[in-house]
Amino acid sequence: MSTATKPKHIGRNISRIRELRGMKQEALAISIGVSQQSVSNIEGSETIDEERLNKIAEVLGVSAETIKNFSDEAVFNIIGNTVTNHDNSALFQFHPTFNPIEKLIESYDENKKLYERLLESEKEKISYLEKLLKEK
Numbered sequence: 001m002s003t004a005t006k007p008k009h010i011g012r013n014i015s016r017i018r019e020l021r022g023m024k025q026e027a028l029a030i031s032i033g034v035s036q037q038s039v040s041n042i043e044g045s046e047t048i049d050e051e052r053l054n055k056i057a058e059v060l061g062v063s064a065e066t067i068k069n070f071s072d073e074a075v076f077n078i079i080g081n082t083v084t085n086h087d088n089s090a091l092f093q094f095h096p097t098f099n100p101i102e103k104l105i106e107s108y109d110e111n112k113k114l115y116e117r118l119l120e121s122e123k124e125k126i127s128y129l130e131k132l133l134k135e136k
Helices: 010-020 025-032 036-043 050-060 064-069 072-082 085-091 100-135
Strands: none
Touching (some): 025 050
16 A cells, blocks of 8 residues: 555636636636637646746636645535524524515605606696697
């Protein structure tokens, strides 16, 4: 049995970081001046030249060392240590400080008043136009 550790797959790390950033291959390709197919090839490669790695790291907003040493386990550990179920539950509890039904009724009443004002305005306009016609 060999105890040698498997070398980091730099392309896979780039892919994971890009995905975590919510970036598409095409966007990364445009940012570094290559085709989308080239980015796909880069993400399939175990090694990448330093110049290209630095360019990609800059676009992804991380250091080249971060890409080299990236691990999914570390990400999950960070998430697990910083987010608790108690914190998440607060995100899904919505308790308005007002009664939504009352707000709906207020909105309805306001619309009704506006409509009545509009009707009154139209009636005044019609009577004014009729008056003008009679004078001629």
